[in-house]
Amino acid sequence: MSKLYNIFRELSFIRGSLLTLVITWVLMRFGVSIAVPYWSPYLRELGASPFIIGLILSISNIALFISRIPGSYLADIYGRRRIIVVFTFLVAFTQLLYVYAPDWRYILLAVVLEGIFLIYQPALSAMVADLIPEDRRGIGFAVINVLPSISAIFSPLIGAYIVSIYGLETGMRYVFLLITILYLISAFLRYLFLEETLENINSGFNFNLKNLFIDSIKSMYRGLHDSPRSLKMVILILVLSSIEDPVFMYYISLYVFDVGGLSEYEWGLLISLFIGLSILLAYPSGWFVDRFGRKNALVNAYLIAIPAFIMFLMAEIPYMLWLSLTLLAIGTSLANPAINAFIVDYTPMEYRGRIYGLIGNLNLVSVVVSSPLSGYLYELNPRYPFIMVLLLNILIMFVLLRYLDDSVGVN
Incomplete structure (x- = not known):
């Protein structure tokens, strides 16, 4: 009983605006996690080849890159709340394009609009960083990353059921209709309950697009230039890691069907187990980051991930996919809170919006x-993208061991 009380006391900082964000993430993650395992097969059903699928992701990230530049600046000048609220509504309405898309070209239009409307992401990241106490950053980022996943444990199985009943194309249209409703509910909750965390806000809004982009780029460069070497190394690690994102966002769901031979139900079950294991590991992973340091956590994460990727390449062997994704869940649970805590440790509050925007933009260029x-x-x-991921992880391990200095992690 006392242990349970201590856990609740450790998590007492999750209240107010932070609790509102967590609740909306729960709703959004529940819906999105129904669609994600079947997203690439859905695009292929609408006529997109694997290369076109990658091109769609590339173009959507160009739109997101463009929006992040002013977004990071606006978050530090005009405040976090108003940007988050307005553009959450716009992202919600964009989901209707996924519902009615007759072919992949309409999906391309939808992802471009969504990329532009996600201008609020730097503000969202900055608000979260503002709300988590300094001595709770490791466990704080671990918990808020995983709490939304609780509702998503059974989402892939729900997706598998819908697809098996209605077929892939019709079933995914129903899924995106549900996502639209959940996003609209989240937007209203953010409008009603979020409070501004930035103290000095410019109440005027003199919008000059050219000057805004120039000032944003200058501000992000200034923030990076003034950052310590360790933060620069963490940003490098994130950029290298982001090269892997398309492989796991778009091609893993094709790989498990084309090479691994899984059924829709088996794939949904595997993703559900992955999410469940991540949840179980959230608290101990956050504790490990706070107790033993950010660098130790990252090194252990990649020591686990590298053999996992080797196993993933042997997908035809029974249960090898299951073992591989189990190890990846462990490694990811360690890496995510460590990276987030590292960034906040070395970034002053007044630069957080710009640094998060810079990180996001560099990651987007890689993607x-x-x-x-x-x-x-x-x-x-089908194996070549995953061989690329394996080589990148070996390179990241070298950067970790050779260049990253963890002088804050245990303080």
Whole structure:
């Protein structure tokens, strides 16, 4: 009983605006997690080849890149709340395009609009960083990353059921209609309950697009220039990691069907188990980050991830996919809170919006390049994108061991 009380006391900082964000993430994650395992097969059903799928992701990230530049600046000048609320509503209405898309070209239009409307992401990241106490950053980021996943444990199985009943195309249209409703509810909750966290807000809004982009880029460069070397190394690690994103966002769901031979139900069950394991590991992972340091957590995460990727390449062997994704869940649970805590440790509050915007933009540049490349490699051989991921993880481990200094983690 006392242990349970201590856990609740540790998590007492999750209230007010932070609790509102967590609740909306729960709703959004529940809906999105129904669609994600079947997203690439849905695009293929609408006529997109693996290369076109990568091109769609690349173009959507160009739109997101453009929106992040002013978004990061606006978050630090005009406040977090108003940007988050307005553009959450716009993202919600964009989901209707996924519902009625007759072919992949309409999906391309939808992802471009959604990328533009996600201008609020730097403000969202900055608000979360503002709300988590300094001595709770490791466990704080671990818990808020995983709490929304609780509602998503059974989402992939729900997706598998809908697809099996209505077919892939019709079933996914119903799924995106549900996502639209959940996003609208989340937008209203943010409008009603979020409170501003930035103290000095410019109440005027003199919008000059050219000057806004120039000032944003200058501000992000200034924030990076003034950052310590360790933060620069963490940003480098994130950029290298983001090259892997298209592989796991778009091509893993094709790989498990084309190479692993899984059924829709087996794939949904595997994703549900992955989410459940991540939830179980959230609290101990956050504790490990706070107790033993950010660098130790990252090193252990990649020591687990590298053999997991090797196993993933042997997908035809029974249960190898299951073992691989189990190890990846462990590694990811360690890496995510460590990276987030590292960034906040070394970033002053007044620069957080710009630094998060810079990180997001650099990551997006990597994704823009790697998305069509991953699609091209997949068309050559479904294993090639995952071999690329394995080599990237080995490179990241080298950067971790050689250049990253963790002088804050245990303080």
